[in-house]
Amino acid sequence: MRAADWYAAHGKMPRLFVPEVFSPGDEVALPEGPARHVTRVLRLAESAPLVLFDGQGVEAGVRLVDVSRKRTVARVEAVWSGGVESPLVVHLGQAISKGDRMDYAIQKAVELGVAAITPLYTERGDVRLKGDREEKKLAHWQAVAASACEQSGRAVVPPVNPPITLKAWLEARQEPLRLMLHLATGHIFDRETRPEKAALLIGPEGGLSPDDVAAALAAEFAPLTLGPRVLRTETAPVVALTLLQHYFGDL
Known part of the structure; x- marks a missing residue:
C-alpha cells in the first residue's frame, strides 16, 4: 500500500517517531514517550490508525492492538518510503x-x-x-x-x-x-x-x-x-x- 492509499483510507492521523524496523504484520511496542502521547494526550483506543516513522526515511501505517497502562502496541499494516525530503x-x-x-x-x-x-x-x-x-x-x-x-x-x-x-x-x-x-x-x-x-x-x-x-x-x-x-x-x-x-x- 502506498502512503496516499493509507491516508485516503484513514484520513488525517497522528505521526510519531519510533526508531524501529517496520515489517507488515509485525507488532511494535511503542516507547514510553510515544505511548504516553497516544494514551494520555490523544486518548486513542484500540483499532485506531496512525503513522509511525523510523527517522531514516521509512514510514508505517499501523493500528493499535493493545492500549493499557503497562504497554501500547501497534500492528504494522503497510510500509512505504517517505517522500518529502528536499533535494538541497x-x-x-x-x-x-x-x-x-x-x-x-x-x-x-x-x-x-x-x-x-x-x-x-x-x-x-x-x-x-x-x-x-x-x-x-x-x-x-x-x-x-x-x-x-x-x-x-x-x-x-x-x-x-x-x-x-x-x-x-x-x-x-x-x-x-x-x-x-x-x-x-x-x-x-x-x-x-x-x-x-x-x-x-x-x-x-x-x-x-x-x-x-x-x-x-x-x-x-x-x-x-x-x-x-x-x-x-x-x-x-x-x-x-x-x-x-x-x-x-x-x-
Missing part, C-alpha cells in the same frame, strides 16, 4: 543561543528541510555547555528535531550534532555553496548551476565577530545579507533557509 542538502551551523531561541531555530530549520544541524561556540556567544549539561541539552535538541518531523511530515530526522567550535566546523566544510549571515553586496543566488549541498552559518545574538567573519571568509564562505532590518538569531535561519529552498530546493 543543507548543513546549518547555528551559534548556540539562550532559552527557547535555540529550540525555535532547530524546530523551524527542520520544518524547512535542513539535513543536519551543528550548534556552534562562537566568540560572541555567551552559552557554554559542559559534561552532563551538554548531553542533556543535546538530547533535548534532538527531541525538538524529531517533534518537528512529526508535525511537518518528514520521515528523516536530521541529526543535531554535538556542539563544537566555529573553527572546527569551518575546517570540516566541503559543501560547494557556503554562506554566512553578514553584510554583503551582490546576489549570491545568481548562479548558473543549482548546488546539491550547502552550508549555512548563523551567528549569535551579538553577531559574528570580526575574527569569526575572517575565519569564515578564509573557509570560502560568502556573505549573505537578508535585507536592511536586523533579524534575531532564531529568525535568521528561517529566512535564509526559505531563500535557499526557493532558489535551489523545493519551495
Whole structure:
C-alpha cells in the first residue's frame, strides 16, 4: 500500500517517531514517550490508525492492538518510503543561543528541510555547555528535531550534532555553496548551476565577530545579507533557509 492509499483510507492521523524496523504484520511496542502521547494526550483506543516513522526515511501505517497502562502496541499494516525530503542538502551551523531561541531555530530549520544541524561556540556567544549539561541539552535538541518531523511530515530526522567550535566546523566544510549571515553586496543566488549541498552559518545574538567573519571568509564562505532590518538569531535561519529552498530546493 502506498502512503496516499493509507491516508485516503484513514484520513488525517497522528505521526510519531519510533526508531524501529517496520515489517507488515509485525507488532511494535511503542516507547514510553510515544505511548504516553497516544494514551494520555490523544486518548486513542484500540483499532485506531496512525503513522509511525523510523527517522531514516521509512514510514508505517499501523493500528493499535493493545492500549493499557503497562504497554501500547501497534500492528504494522503497510510500509512505504517517505517522500518529502528536499533535494538541497543543507548543513546549518547555528551559534548556540539562550532559552527557547535555540529550540525555535532547530524546530523551524527542520520544518524547512535542513539535513543536519551543528550548534556552534562562537566568540560572541555567551552559552557554554559542559559534561552532563551538554548531553542533556543535546538530547533535548534532538527531541525538538524529531517533534518537528512529526508535525511537518518528514520521515528523516536530521541529526543535531554535538556542539563544537566555529573553527572546527569551518575546517570540516566541503559543501560547494557556503554562506554566512553578514553584510554583503551582490546576489549570491545568481548562479548558473543549482548546488546539491550547502552550508549555512548563523551567528549569535551579538553577531559574528570580526575574527569569526575572517575565519569564515578564509573557509570560502560568502556573505549573505537578508535585507536592511536586523533579524534575531532564531529568525535568521528561517529566512535564509526559505531563500535557499526557493532558489535551489523545493519551495
